[in-house]
Every structure is written in C-alpha cells, then in structure tokens.
Amino acid sequence: MSERVPSLDALSEALQRLPGVGPKSARRMVFHLLERDREGGRVLARALDRALEEVRHCRRCNNLTDTELCPICASSRRDQSFLCVVESPSDIPAVEQAASFNGTYYVLMGRLSPLDGIGPEDLPFDGLDRRIAEGVTEVVVATNATVEGEATAHYIYDRLEPQGVRVTRLAHGVPLGGELEFVDGSTIDRALTRRYSLEED
Amino acid sequence: MSERVPSLDALSEALQRLPGVGPKSARRMVFHLLERDREGGRVLARALDRALEEVRHCRRCNNLTDTELCPICASSRRDQSFLCVVESPSDIPAVEQAASFNGTYYVLMGRLSPLDGIGPEDLPFDGLDRRIAEGVTEVVVATNATVEGEATAHYIYDRLEPQGVRVTRLAHGVPLGGELEFVDGSTIDRALTRRYSLEED
Numbered sequence: 001m002s003e004r005v006p007s008l009d010a011l012s013e014a015l016q017r018l019p020g021v022g023p024k025s026a027r028r029m030v031f032h033l034l035e036r037d038r039e040g041g042r043v044l045a046r047a048l049d050r051a052l053e054e055v056r057h058c059r060r061c062n063n064l065t066d067t068e069l070c071p072i073c074a075s076s077r078r079d080q081s082f083l084c085v086v087e088s089p090s091d092i093p094a095v096e097q098a099a100s101f102n103g104t105y106y107v108l109m110g111r112l113s114p115l116d117g118i119g120p121e122d123l124p125f126d127g128l129d130r131r132i133a134e135g136v137t138e139v140v141v142a143t144n145a146t147v148e149g150e151a152t153a154h155y156i157y158d159r160l161e162p163q164g165v166r167v168t169r170l171a172h173g174v175p176l177g178g179e180l181e182f183v184d185g186s187t188i189d190r191a192l193t194r195r196y197s198l199e200e201d
Numbered sequence: 202m203s204e205r206v207p208s209l210d211a212l213s214e215a216l217q218r219l220p221g222v223g224p225k226s227a228r229r230m231v232f233h234l235l236e237r238d239r240e241g242g243r244v245l246a247r248a249l250d251r252a253l254e255e256v257r258h259c260r261r262c263n264n265l266t267d268t269e270l271c272p273i274c275a276s277s278r279r280d281q282s283f284l285c286v287v288e289s290p291s292d293i294p295a296v297e298q299a300a301s302f303n304g305t306y307y308v309l310m311g312r313l314s315p316l317d318g319i320g321p322e323d324l325p326f327d328g329l330d331r332r333i334a335e336g337v338t339e340v341v342v343a344t345n346a347t348v349e350g351e352a353t354a355h356y357i358y359d360r361l362e363p364q365g366v367r368v369t370r371l372a373h374g375v376p377l378g379g380e381l382e383f384v385d386g387s388t389i390d391r392a393l394t395r396r397y398s399l400e401e402d
Contacts, residue, residue, distance in 0.1 A: 003271075003272030003273045003275075003276050003279075004272060005256070005265065005266050005267055005268075005271070005272060006267060007248075007251050007252045007255045007256055007267045008252060008256060008265060008267070010248045010251065010252070011248040011249060011251075011252040013248075014241070014244045014245040014247075014248035014249075015219075015245065015248075017238055017241035017244065017245065018216075018230045018233065018234070018241075018245075019226075019229050019230060019233045020226055020229065020230075025220075025221055027291070027294060028220050028221065028291070029219045029220060029221075030252070031265075031289070031290060031291035032219065032220045033219070033249070033252075033253075034252060034253070034256050034265055035265070035289065035290060035291065037218055038253055040215070040218035040219075041249050041252070041253050042249075042253060043215045043218065044215040044216065044218065044219075044246075044249060045245075045246045045249040045250050045253075046215075047208075047211045047212040047214075047215035047216075048212060048215075048234070048242050048243075048245060048246040048249075049246050050208050050211065050212075051208045051209060051211070051212040051231070051234075051235060051242070052234075052235070052239055052242050052243060052246075054208045055206070055208055055209060055235050064206065064209060064232075064235055064236070065206050066206055066207060066208040066209070067206075070204075070206065071204030071205060071206060072204045074204075075204050078204075088232070088236065089232060089236065090228070090229070090232035090236070093228060
C-alpha cells in the first residue's frame with residue numbers, strides 16, 4: 001500500500017541528509033518529534049536557523065565560530081606561539097580532548113592531493129604564513145595519517161622549516177587501550193620502527 | 202580547554218533530542234551540516250516547521266496526517282470493514298510492510314496498564330466503537346507482544362465480541378529468517394505451544 005502523508009515524507013527525507021541516518025532511524029525520529037517531543041522539533045528548527053545564520057569561519061584560523069575571531073584565537077589563556085595544523089574544523093574537538101594541549105589551531109580546509117588536482121595554491125597557506133609571522137615558534141602538524149595527510153605534513157615542513165619554525169608531527173603507533181590483535185599491520189610496522197627504550201619512560 | 206561556540210553547542214544539544222543521537226554523532230551532524238550541506242540544514246529546518254504546523258491526528262483513526270482524514274481512511278482501495286488496532290501511529294508503517302494487508306487502522310494512543318493507572322476510560326475506545334458501527338466485520342489486534350499489549354487485546358475481545366465482530370490477534374512465534382539460537386525462550390515456548398502440522402502448509 002502506498003498512501004503517503006507529504007509533510008511526514010518531506011521531514012523523513014530531510015532527516016536522511018544527516019550523516020548516519022537511514023530510512024528506519026528517520027522514521028523513528030519523525031514519530032518521536034511529532035508524538036513525544038514537538039518542543040524538541042521547534043528547538044531543533046530554531047537552532048538550525050541560528051547556526052546557519054551565525055556560524056562562519058574564523059578569519060584568523062578558519063575554525064567554525066559565531067564571532068569574528070573564534071573563542072580559541074580570542075583566548076588569553078592559549079599559547080599563541082604553539083600552532084596545531086588540522087585538515088578540517090571537525091578535527092579540532094578531537095585535539096581539544098587532549099588535556100595537555102594549550103596552543104591554537106590553523107585549519108587547512110583540506111589536504112594536498114595531486115590525484116584530485118589539489119595543489120598548494122588551492123589551500124589557504126597564505127593564512128598559515130600570516131599566523132607564523134605573528135610569532136609562532138612551533139607547528140605540530142595533525143593532518144590525517146593518510147598518504148595525502150603525510151604529503152601535506154612534508155610540504156608544511158619544507159615551507160616553514162627555512163623560516164626557523166620547529167615543525168613536528170603527531171606520533172603514530174598503537175592506540176592507548178587498544179588491543180594488539182585489532183591493530184592493523186602498517187600501524188604495528190610503524191610502532192616497531194619508532195620503538196623506544198623503556199629507559200626513556 | 203573549554204572555549205565554546207554557543208550556536209554550535211545549541212545545535213548539538215538540539216540534535217541530541219533525536220532518538221539514537223549522542224554527543225559524538227551530534228558533532229558529526231553539526232560539522233556535516235555547516236561544512237558540507239548547508240542547504241540540507243535549511244531543508245531540514247523548513248521540513249520541521251511544516252510538519253509541526255501541519256501534522257495532526259486523523260479524526261477517524263488517530264494516525265498522523267496533514268489532512269482532516271488520513272490518506273488510508275480516505276482511500277477507496279482500502280477494505281473499510283477490516284480494522285487493525287495498534288498502540289501508536291509509529292506501528293502503522295510496520296504493518297504497511299505486509300503486502301497482504303488491505304484494511305484500515307485504529308490507533309489506541311497507548312495500551313491498558315493498571316500499574317501505570319491507565320484504564321479503559323483513559324484510551325479512546327469511543328472512537329473504536331464508532332469505527333465498528335461503520336460496518337467493521339473483523340478486528341485484528343496488533344498491540345505489542347507485552348503483558349500490557351496482551352491485556353489490551355483481551356479487553357478489546359471482551360468489548361467487541363458481543364457485538365458480533367470477529368476479533369483476531371497477530372500470530373506470535375519465531376520470526377521468518379530468524380536464526381533459532383538468537384530467539385528468546387518465551388518466544389520458543391509460544392512457538393512450541395502453537396506448533397502446526399506440516400499438512401496444513
């Protein structure tokens with residue numbers, strides 16, 4: 001049978017534009033919003049409108065923000081001379097989980113990818129240069145551990161090292177709490193190559 | 202560190218009112234909507250507004266609808282004398298998956314639950330009586346297979362049977378395609394009690 005209710009179908013389709021939401025979870029969400037939490041639906045619609053209206057990229061680091069400078073760039077508690085370079089704004093919450101990080105960020109809005117025709121002129125390296133000129137002494141490159149992320153890290157090293165900036169890379173290896181049997185071979189390879197003496201601990 | 206962007210936080214919290222969405226998937230959704238699919242965000246906000254504005258309960262069967270009568274009640278292709286009683290509008294799509302069902306619905310908006318103080322006077326049985334009076338000859342009770350759903354089914358039998366209506370119940374047993382080792386004991390118990398001779402097939 002196929003009698004349809006157009007406004008329910010439209011809401012279900014709109015919810016399926018969210019990552020990880022298929023037809024079945026969209027249906028659950030539709031009934032939840034309309035049967036049990038209409039106020040939640042109104043709150044969500046207003047939060048979407050507001051975020052779409054107000055959220056833009058920080059003019060200094062490209063992070064998502066609803067102010068001219070993002071709260072991290074604007075913070076006096078942050079070490080503005082220590083810069084973490086990431087590919088996307090969505091990588092920042094991951095690094096923020098590290099209690100020890102007290103620096104600032106620069107978002108590349110992508111990574112070098114010759115196969116996709118993305119070269120240095122396609123990414124905002126001019127903004128990175130401006131951040132360096134503001135007195136950055138160390139850049140830790142936190143691009144993804146992919147071929148493109150590695151190539152981007154090396155490009156940044158080649159570009160910044162001559163300017164006297166210390167350029168480092170997040171360490172690769174076995175995740176903490178990870179069970180060895182579930183770690184892939186190339187990670188173990190890397191962890192073996194970079195093994196360290198327990199005396200260092 | 203805890204520098205926050207208020208409109209991102211508000212959107213993330215609003216998304217977490219959706220069933221099955223926790224902090225991590227809300228974060229993925231926020232970045233997806235703002236970085237990759239702003240149009241999707243606008244479509245979702247408008248679909249929410251429209252559904253919240255237009256969707257109400259069918260005045261005949263309590264199904265969710267954006268018209269006075271739901272499309273199923275209004276359909277001339279449906280057998281109006283064959284009625285399926287469900288607890289909630291969200292149960293209807295499940296029954297609609299059954300290609301053989303060509304009847305109509307009545308939504309009880311709950312089930313009898315003496316422990317929660319929900320008795321017959323708290324559910325819209327008057328609407329069910331009106332549907333019966335319109336010439337219903339069979340009612341199949343598709344309330345959930347819980348203690349409350351069973352009690353509700355028996356109540357409906359006691360109420361309608363004296364009026365000469367045939368009252369049936371969805372069969373219980375091992376799901377098709379289900380692997381026996383994952384089926385719970387009480388279902389197997391029921392399936393044993395209701396076992397049928399292969400001659401009937």
